[in-house]
Amino acid sequence: MEWNEQEPLSDGELDGLLSEWMIDAPPERLQMLRLPGRSMQRVKRGWPLFAGLRSPLD
Amino acid sequence: MTAQEAFDRYHRQVFGFVCRLTRDRQAAEDITQECFLALVRSPGKFDATRGTLRAYLCGMARNLALKRFRDLRVDEPMEGKFAELEDSRGDLDASAAVEQAVSRLPVLEREAVILFQYEGLSLAEIAATVGAEVGAVKGRLHRARERLRMTLAPFRRVGESNGVE
Numbered sequence: 001m002e003w004n005e006q007e008p009l010s011d012g013e014l015d016g017l018l019s020e021w022m023i024d025a026p027p028e029r030l031q032m033l034r035l036p037g038r039s040m041q042r043v044k045r046g047w048p049l050f051a052g053l054r055s056p057l058d
Numbered sequence: 059m060t061a062q063e064a065f066d067r068y069h070r071q072v073f074g075f076v077c078r079l080t081r082d083r084q085a086a087e088d089i090t091q092e093c094f095l096a097l098v099r100s101p102g103k104f105d106a107t108r109g110t111l112r113a114y115l116c117g118m119a120r121n122l123a124l125k126r127f128r129d130l131r132v133d134e135p136m137e138g139k140f141a142e143l144e145d146s147r148g149d150l151d152a153s154a155a156v157e158q159a160v161s162r163l164p165v166l167e168r169e170a171v172i173l174f175q176y177e178g179l180s181l182a183e184i185a186a187t188v189g190a191e192v193g194a195v196k197g198r199l200h201r202a203r204e205r206l207r208m209t210l211a212p213f214r215r216v217g218e219s220n221g222v223e
Contacts, residue, residue, distance in 0.1 A: 008207035009214060017210050018175050020152035021160070024083075026073040030090060 059111065061098045068112050069094060071177055072119050078172045080123050081161055089122045109186035113179060117187040120169060152213055159209040167202035170195055 009017065059067075072093055076086035093115055097104065104114050150158070160168055169188060173179040181199075185192045 008204075008211055010207075011203075013214055014203060014207055014210065015175075016215075017152055017213060018156055018160075018171075018206070021078070021156040021176075022153065023074045023077045023176075026070060026090065027087065030069060030073065030087060 061094065061101060064097060064111060064115070065094045068115050071112060072115050075116055075172060075177050076119050076123055078157075078160070078176060079120070079169060080127070081157065085123065085126060089119050089126065092122055093118045110183055112177075113183040113186040116173060116177065116179065116183075117189070120187060150213070152215075155210060155213045159206055162209070163202050163205060166190075167198045167205070170198040171202045171206070174199055 069090055073086050073090045076089045077083055080086060096118060097115070104111060108114075109117075160171060163171065166188070170184055173184045173187060174181070179187065181192050181195050184195045184199075188195065190198075
């Protein structure tokens with residue numbers, strides 16, 4: 001890609017560049033809340049990354 | 059709207075906001091999950107007269123992100139510093155340059171840019187999210203964009219200076 005260093009970006013240029021920063025979709029396991037019949041406690045226990053937040057929030 | 063419907067509608071937005079704010083996908087997963095669990099546990103805490111649900115959720119995510127880094131005593135990811143990009147020309151692609159430039163904004167400016175530019179929140183919604191006046195948010199957004207105009211200037215694409223491909 002070719003770059004050109006000049007004056008500060010215009011609004012359009014800045015908006016165009018900012019739009020380049022994309023975030024990948026959240027992982028499928030974040031869909032766990034959609035599973036029917038799964039209680040919140042089961043979701044909590046089944047969420048491995050959640051353990052790190054349990055102590056300061058409980 | 060049920061918590062389930064709120065999750066379906068907003069979890070990607072909350073995840074994206076935290077991801078950009080912290081640059082940490084694992085933290086974003088944790089915090090997104092915690093936000094919606096909190097909504098399920100205490101739906102009455104959301105007051106529709108004080109703002110939109112998405113602003114409420116983003117505000118909760120913001121507070122959890124700040125708390126997480128305080129607990130972990132991680133200073134730098136939430137305390138942006140305005141500086142030249144490490145590689146202001148050649149090797150960074152546009153996405154990486156933008157990520158780095160936004161991450162170096164002071165945190166109050168950073169969250170304003172992310173919520174406005176990427177999450178599409180109005181100034182009033184951002185104000186509700188971060189607990190500030192609309193005028194203050196407008197000022198933060200303006201200052202952030204002025205910094206980014208300069209920081210990202212080396213990454214202007216030749217031939218697109220007028221926004222024309």
